[in-house]
Amino acid sequence: MSAGSSRESLSSGPNNGLNNRRSTVNRLSADNVTLAYDQRVIAEQLSVEIPDNSFTVIVGPNACGKSTLLRALSRMLKPSQGRVLLDGQVIQSMPAKKVARTLGLLPQSSIAPDGITVADLVGRGRYPHQGILRQWSTEDERVVQESMEQTGVAELADRYVDELSGGQRQRVWIAMALAQQTPLLLLDEPTTYLDIQHQIDVLDLCAELHEEQGRTLVAVLHDLNHAARYATHLIALRGGQIIAEGAPNDIVTAELVEEVFGLRCQVIDDPETGTPLVVPAARKAREQVKKDQVTKVAATEAS
Amino acid sequence: MKTAVKSEAKSAGKAAGKAGRAVRAPGGLSVRLDVRALTVVVLLLLAALAASVVLIGTGDFPITAGDVLRTLGGDGNAGQEFIVNELRLPRVLVGLLVGASLGLGGALFQALSRNPLGSPDILGLGQGATAGALVVIVLFSGNAAQVTVGALVGGLATGLAIYLLAWKRGVHGYRLVLVGIGMSAIMTAVNGYLLTKADLVDAARAVVWMTGSLSGRDWAQVWPMLALCAVLVPLVLAHARGLRMMEMGDDVSYALGVRVERVRLLLMLAAVLLTAAATAAAGPVSFVALTAPQLARRLTRSPGPNLLPSLCMGATLLVTADWVSQRVFGADQMPVGVVTGVLGGVYLLWLLVTERRAGRI
Amino acid sequence: MPPTRRALRAVGLLVSVLILVVVAMASIAIGAKQLSMGEVWHGLFESSGTYGDVVVDDRISRTVLGLLAGAALGLAGAVLQALTRNPLADPGLLGINAGASAAVVTAITFFGVTSLSGYVWFAFLGAAAVGAMVWFLGGSRGATPVRLALAGTAISAALYGYLQAVMITDDAALNKMRFWTVGSLSSATDETITQVLPFLLAGTVLALALARPLNAMEMGDDTAKALGANLNRTRVLSMLAATVLCGAATAACGPIVFVGLMVPHVVRSFTGPDLRWILPYAAVLSPVLLLGADVLGRIVARPSELQVGIVTAILGGPVFIFLVRRRRTAQL
Numbered sequence: 002m003s004a005g006s007s008r009e010s011l012s013s014g015p016n017n018g019l020n021n022r023r024s025t026v027n028r029l030s031a032d033n034v035t036l037a038y039d040q041r042v043i044a045e046q047l048s049v050e051i052p053d054n055s056f057t058v059i060v061g062p063n064a065c066g067k068s069t070l071l072r073a074l075s076r077m078l079k080p081s082q083g084r085v086l087l088d089g090q091v092i093q094s095m096p097a098k099k100v101a102r103t104l105g106l107l108p109q110s111s112i113a114p115d116g117i118t119v120a121d122l123v124g125r126g127r128y129p130h131q132g133i134l135r136q137w138s139t140e141d142e143r144v145v146q147e148s149m150e151q152t153g154v155a156e157l158a159d160r161y162v163d164e165l166s167g168g169q170r171q172r173v174w175i176a177m178a179l180a181q182q183t184p185l186l187l188l189d190e191p192t193t194y195l196d197i198q199h200q201i202d203v204l205d206l207c208a209e210l211h212e213e214q215g216r217t218l219v220a221v222l223h224d225l226n227h228a229a230r231y232a233t234h235l236i237a238l239r240g241g242q243i244i245a246e247g248a249p250n251d252i253v254t255a256e257l258v259e260e261v262f263g264l265r266c267q268v269i270d271d272p273e274t275g276t277p278l279v280v281p282a283a284r285k286a287r288e289q290v291k292k293d294q295v296t297k298v299a300a301t302e303a304s
Numbered sequence: 305m306k307t308a309v310k311s312e313a314k315s316a317g318k319a320a321g322k323a324g325r326a327v328r329a330p331g332g333l334s335v336r337l338d339v340r341a342l343t344v345v346v347l348l349l350l351a352a353l354a355a356s357v358v359l360i361g362t363g364d365f366p367i368t369a370g371d372v373l374r375t376l377g378g379d380g381n382a383g384q385e386f387i388v389n390e391l392r393l394p395r396v397l398v399g400l401l402v403g404a405s406l407g408l409g410g411a412l413f414q415a416l417s418r419n420p421l422g423s424p425d426i427l428g429l430g431q432g433a434t435a436g437a438l439v440v441i442v443l444f445s446g447n448a449a450q451v452t453v454g455a456l457v458g459g460l461a462t463g464l465a466i467y468l469l470a471w472k473r474g475v476h477g478y479r480l481v482l483v484g485i486g487m488s489a490i491m492t493a494v495n496g497y498l499l500t501k502a503d504l505v506d507a508a509r510a511v512v513w514m515t516g517s518l519s520g521r522d523w524a525q526v527w528p529m530l531a532l533c534a535v536l537v538p539l540v541l542a543h544a545r546g547l548r549m550m551e552m553g554d555d556v557s558y559a560l561g562v563r564v565e566r567v568r569l570l571l572m573l574a575a576v577l578l579t580a581a582a583t584a585a586a587g588p589v590s591f592v593a594l595t596a597p598q599l600a601r602r603l604t605r606s607p608g609p610n611l612l613p614s615l616c617m618g619a620t621l622l623v624t625a626d627w628v629s630q631r632v633f634g635a636d637q638m639p640v641g642v643v644t645g646v647l648g649g650v651y652l653l654w655l656l657v658t659e660r661r662a663g664r665i
Numbered sequence: 666m667p668p669t670r671r672a673l674r675a676v677g678l679l680v681s682v683l684i685l686v687v688v689a690m691a692s693i694a695i696g697a698k699q700l701s702m703g704e705v706w707h708g709l710f711e712s713s714g715t716y717g718d719v720v721v722d723d724r725i726s727r728t729v730l731g732l733l734a735g736a737a738l739g740l741a742g743a744v745l746q747a748l749t750r751n752p753l754a755d756p757g758l759l760g761i762n763a764g765a766s767a768a769v770v771t772a773i774t775f776f777g778v779t780s781l782s783g784y785v786w787f788a789f790l791g792a793a794a795v796g797a798m799v800w801f802l803g804g805s806r807g808a809t810p811v812r813l814a815l816a817g818t819a820i821s822a823a824l825y826g827y828l829q830a831v832m833i834t835d836d837a838a839l840n841k842m843r844f845w846t847v848g849s850l851s852s853a854t855d856e857t858i859t860q861v862l863p864f865l866l867a868g869t870v871l872a873l874a875l876a877r878p879l880n881a882m883e884m885g886d887d888t889a890k891a892l893g894a895n896l897n898r899t900r901v902l903s904m905l906a907a908t909v910l911c912g913a914a915t916a917a918c919g920p921i922v923f924v925g926l927m928v929p930h931v932v933r934s935f936t937g938p939d940l941r942w943i944l945p946y947a948a949v950l951s952p953v954l955l956l957g958a959d960v961l962g963r964i965v966a967r968p969s970e971l972q973v974g975i976v977t978a979i980l981g982g983p984v985f986i987f988l989v990r991r992r993r994t995a996q997l
Contacts, residue, residue: 077555101561108555112418114607121607128549129561133542137336138328181560420815469986479989486986489923493978496847500972504840511839515829591822638830645826652819653802 027053028217029074029104029185034083036069036241043069044241046083051185051234056211056218058228061238062262067221068109068189070238074219075106075187087185101129105183107174109190113162119173120158123149126180148179152206168199175206186210188220192227200224204231225262229253229277237261253277341604341613348600348616352400352623359399359627360392363635390522398521398585399626399640400619401529403592405582407618408540408611410593411600412575415547415609416568417481423594424579427481428488430588432462433580434514435494437587441510442502448520451513452584459580462487467572516589516641518626525585532581536574541611543567548608589641592618595648621648674942677935681949685732685956692728692956693721696963696970730853731956731973733865734918737910739951740872742925743932743943744910747879748903749813755926756911759817762920763824764795765912769845770831774838782856784845785916789864792912795820800904848921848974850959861913868910869948875903876940883938921974923981924951931988954981 029051036044043066051057051074059067072078073085076092085092092100105126113122126148127141149155152172157165162173171191178186188207192200208231210216222228228235229249236246239261245252255268258279265282272278328334360376361367367375367384374380375388410423417427424430436458440446446454470476470483495514499507546567549557554564579593599621600613625643632638693708694700698720700708707713708721742755756762768791772778778787798820803813832839881894889896911925928951929943936942955973958980962971 075559077558097558097563098561101559104559106555106559108553108559110553111556112551112553114551116605117607122552125549125552126560128545131545133545134335136334136545138334141334178559469990472990482989483986485926486982486989489926489978489985490982492922493847493975493982496843497971497975499843500847504836507843508833508836508839511829511832511843515833590825594818595822639833642826642830642833645822645829647826649819649822649824649826652815652822657802 027051028088029086029219031070031073031080031085032083034073034080034085036066036073036078037081038069038078042241047241047243048083049074049236049243051217051219054211054215054217055234056207056232057220057234057236058232059219059221059236059238060223060225060228060261061244065238066241067238069241071106071187071189071219071221075104076100077106077108098129101181101183103183104185104187105178105181107178107186107188107191109193111174113170115163117162118158119154119160119162119165119176120145120149122162122173123154123176123180126177129181144182145180148176151179151209152176153202168195168202171195171199171203172206175203179210183216185217185219188218190221190223192222192224200227207231225253225258225279226271229279230271230274249277253279338604338606341606341610344600344603344613345616348603348613348620352403352616352620355620355623355627356396356400359396359623359630360388362627362630363387363392394522394526395518395520396623396626397526398529399518399623401526401533402518402582402586402589403596403619403622404537404615405529405533405578405618406589406592406622407596407600408537408615409575409579409582410618411597411609411611411614412540412547412571412578413593414597415551416572416575417478417484418551419478419481420598422481422484423597424575425588425590425594426488427466427484428486428491429459429463429466429484429576429579430583430590431488431491431495432465433459433583434588435491435498436461437513437584438495438498438502438510441513442498442506445506449524452525455587456580456584459583460576462491463572463576463580467569467576512639513587514641515639516583516587516644517639518586518622519636519639521586529581529585532577536578537615540571540574543571544609544611547571547611551608587639587641589622590645591648592621592644595652596621599651674936678942678945678949681946681953685949685953688953688956688960689728689732692731692960693724695960696720696724726855726858727850727853727959728956730858730917731850731959732952733858733862734850734914734921735924735952735955736948737865737868737914738921738925738955739928739947740869740944741907741910741914742927742951743929743940743947744872744875744879744903744907745925746929747883747940747943748900748907750883755922756907756915756920759799759813759907760795760820760824761792761817761908761911762915762922763821763828764791764793765789765915766842766846766920767791767824767828768794770828770838770842773841774831774835779841782854782860785857785860788916789861789912792915793908795824796904796908796912800901844972845919847972848919848977849972850918850955851970851972853917857917861917864909864913868906868913871902871906872910873944873948875899875906876944879903879940880938883940919974921955921977923978923985924955927981927985928954930985934988 027050031047031049033046033048034044035042035046047066047070049070059070061067069078073080076085079093087095087100087104124137124141124145127137127144130141131137146155149158152175154169154172154176157169157173162170165173171194175188175191178188191203191207195203204227207218207220211218211233232249234247235249235252237244237252237257244261245257253268254277255266258264258266258268265286267280267282268277269280270276270278357369357372361369361372365387367388371380371384372388375384376393380388406424413422413424413427414420416422433455437451437455439458440451440454444450466480466484466487469487470480472479499510502510546557546562549560549562550564550567551557558564582589596618597610597614600610600617603617604610604613622640622644625647626640628647629638629640629643630636632643690702690705694702694705700720705721707715708718709725738756745755745759765788768787769784771791772784772787776787778784795817799813799816802820803816828842832842878889878894878899881889881892882896882899883889884892889899914921929947932943932946932950936946954977958976959973961980962973962976965971
């Protein structure tokens with residue numbers, strides 16, 4: 002595939018972007034960025050490459066900076082130092098609509114305007130392709146219809162968004178992001194608040210977009226097992242630093258999970274897909290430090 | 305009960321589905337038309353014009369609607385011509401322009417602050433303009449023109465102060481409303497103080513001004529208002545699509561390529577100018593800015609800021625209110641602000657009573 | 666809550682009470698005739714009819730009214746903000762000021778009432794009537810915060826229209842109203858206080874009792890239901906408490922804006938969202954603001970004075986804006 006998987010996975014330790022002069026062949030990358038809200042620094046000198054045509058998933062414990070990184074990549078947050086590059090250009094310096102035609106974002110919280118219908122909301126995703134004299138072309142109509150069909154909300158087209166269930170609503174928002182027709186799509190915790198079936202629905206949809214349409218996807222996910230199953234490229238963050246990145250099969254180990262999440266576990270093969278499956282150690286096992294060794298042995302055996 | 309709600313929702317859904325129609329021309333041109341909103345705009349415009357004609361005919365010297373139209377067409381007798389063209393037409397035009405500005409300004413503020421109560425009345429712009437006017441009336445006993453200037457300066461200064469005070473890496477809707485409420489309270493206190501310091505004659509004059517009145521307005525008020533609207537209305541409408549996106553939150557609209565801060569600054573500036581100018585021309589006519597967008601929204605049943613319908617609704621509301629005031633209290637007995645307050649309030653109440661579907665406010 | 670924090674809050678409350686005592690003493694001592702602390706003491710506890718004692722006696726009524734009205738406004742504001750889940754909610758927004766004002770102007774113009782103690786009942790009834798109307802028009806059982814606020818605004822709109830109409834046509838009413846609407850403590854008499862005292866006390870008790878159910882309500886209707894709160898009862902009682910408190914305070918001093926809006930806001934920034942702390946703090950700190958403003962009004966415009974409503978707004982406004990700015994947007 003691309004740079005991501007061919008590169009040796011940077012197994013552990015702080016990722017020092019200064020020494021590691023990265024190529025800029027990938028469309029989206031962060032170069033030595035320092036990210037901060039007001040005075041609170043979330044990450045310092047962080048460098049990230051999003052491999053083209055990958056389904057990249059960012060994982061890490063709460064407050065590790067994963068959403069912040071995604072906000073920076075999607076130009077919602079301006080780095081206080083360093084820069085985010087899109088197609089070799091500093092993202093902040095590009096025209097807003099041009100970026101919006103290349104890179105879409107599904108934020109964690111979005112507000113559906115009162116009394117808006119599904120079709121209308123999805124249609125709003127066409128904004129970057131429209132102008133004063135080109136407000137609603139046949140192309141717009143076709144793309145909106147397509148996006149709704151892909152996400153399975155076409156039959157809801159005339160319903161009000163506020164009447165829908167959580168799972169339906171999330172699919173509507175994804176449809177809106179799809180209607181934007183961007184080769185790059187960033188999703189901030191798209192499965193939060195959904196039940197397991199809808200979580201899988203959404204992730205299947207993402208995988209489909211990635212595999213069949215060749216879009217580059219970047220998602221922040223809570224569930225490590227989902228991440229390991231669906232991602233082609235995994236970035237593990239902790240305390241604003243990249244602990245490891247690479248294909249899930251290469252990097253997900255019990256040691257890594259313990260280092261990133263502070264959780265003792267086994268990593269076994271997923272019986273369905275063969276991807277790594279993280280099984281937290283039983284409560285008693287975690288309490289007994291002496292059994293530590295046993296767990297580790299089991300983990301290495303399993304992998 | 306439940307089924308009733310459901311069927312209502314269904315029919316409304318169908319209406320919304322039909323609403324978004326596109327008109328396309330060869331060469332890639334396409335314009336999106338919301339049929340219902342367009343109908344509302346046209347009907348409101350007709351209502352405003354009809355009310356204007358009736359209003360011109362109303363007064364100590366009544367003129368029939370036919371005569372009014374004839375005179376406006378340049379075909380009336382000399383007496384009617386003087387009354388219509390010199391006395392009543394400019395007043396009605398000021399009413400239309402002020403109402404339109406307040407309606408549009410109110411819709412902008414409500415959309416920008418994402419709060420149905422985020423109207424210039426509540427954000428303190430009206431109070432700021434009033435403070436400017438009261439300073440002129442109470443401290444300098446100034447004439448009408450000076451009062452207008454005072455109000456304009458007061459309104460603009462307050463608007464600027466609110467924006468600057470609310471600015472902190474961008475203007476957040478909620479912070480805007482809260483800062484506005486703070487400013488509003490300060491200005492109300494200043495106004496109260498000025499009123500207690502005034503002698504009774506000035507105080508009476510101040511109260512009339514504070515109510516908002518169209519009496520005695522002439523061509524000198526029409527031209528500046530018209531020029532301002534001619535510049536600002538197209539500018540605002542050109543940014544309406546960006547504002548529509550901003551309803552979905554800053555993140556989503558930014559991701560869609562809307563320059564959120566720039567659009568907000570521009571529209572805010574336009575809203576402040578519109579409101580301050582309208583207030584300077586007619587006084588802080590109460591509740592037009594608050595109710596017009598709400599009423600327009602009910603009629604169009606469409607999400608989005610409903611800018612054009614709000615504008616038309618404001619104009620219709622103000623001119624109709626002026627006509628009601630003339631009919632009920634006699635010519636120039638009661639400022640129009642009294643009626644807009646009562647009418648707007650009662651209509652909003654009626655809506656609340658009839659509209660049982662909670663959450664659609 | 667960790668015990669240390671609870672101790673800290675308790676100590677803070679105690680300190681607030683001490684501040685209130687100091688401000689109350691100052692309110693008795695400071696004015697056109699300056700009194701020493703000795704004279705204040707003499708007037709308070711060993712009154713023998715000297716000139717100083719008379720002044721003290723006069724200022725006691727004013728101070729007591731300030732204490733009561735301040736506490737009432739603060740409590741009402743805190744309750745309304747929790748009830749509507751809207752930091753913008755203040756008595757003005759729910760139309761209570763408009764109701765009181767419209768009733769007072771009616772009393773002056775149509776019933777020929779001229780004494781301040783005569784206004785009190787009208788103002789109180791006006792406020793209560795509007796409170797009830799807002800409740801029913803807001804959808805009573807189905808009341809949502811936005812509906813309540815819209816109903817309040819709508820009723821205010823109609824009533825202010827009426828108020829202005831009367832003031833424009835009746836110069837005498839205008840002359841009275843322009844002094845009444847700024848809000849002042851200077852008119853306080855023992856009679857006014859006895860008139861409103863029962864309502865203020867009942868309202869205070871009710872408001873304090875509502876702390877727990879309101880805490881549950883603040884997390885949203887569903888969570889509150891899940892926690893076993895009786896939503897309707899809490900809503901009705903909250904409206905009742907707020908209306909009674911605010912109506913009585915407004916009846917006695919005229920509409921004093923901003924105390925009820927600002928103090929709970931400020932209090933919330935250091936107590937957190939727990940109403941069991943917000944309410945007592947608001948009850949203690951609101952009179953501090955009100956009396957402090959009253960004293961200041963007497964100092965800056967000596968020998969005349971600035972009405973307390975004007976001072977609270979001019980002082981409170983900038984503080985409020987400063988607080989709004991200091992907060993992170995996420996917390997707003």
